[in-house]
Amino acid sequence: MDGLTPSEQREFQSVVERRQMREFMTMYSNLVQRCFDDCVTDFTSKTMNNKEEGCISKCVEKWLKGSERMGQRFAEQNAAMMASGGSLGGASK
Secondary structure (H helix, E strand, O other): OOOOOHHHHHHHHHHHHHHHHHHHHHHHHHHHHHHHHHHOOOOOOOOOOHHHHHHHHHHHHHHHHHHHHHHHHHHHHHHHHHHOOOOOHHHOO
């Protein structure tokens, strides 16, 4: 970024922000679709019943915890890779 003009830096930042927003919206949409498909089964009422609401809450909570754990593992792997000089050779399982 140091080699870019201020205008180019702003444009680059704008592109990055739009991409991050698009990725977030895709992720959110996928979560909503998955939890809805897994939890909502009764279409005889316009409101969700207690079982469906509980299922959706658990689905979202589980997904958020999984995403948080994945982020932690990614950070741990990244730190280990940096500590070993950036090589991927020692990270096999």
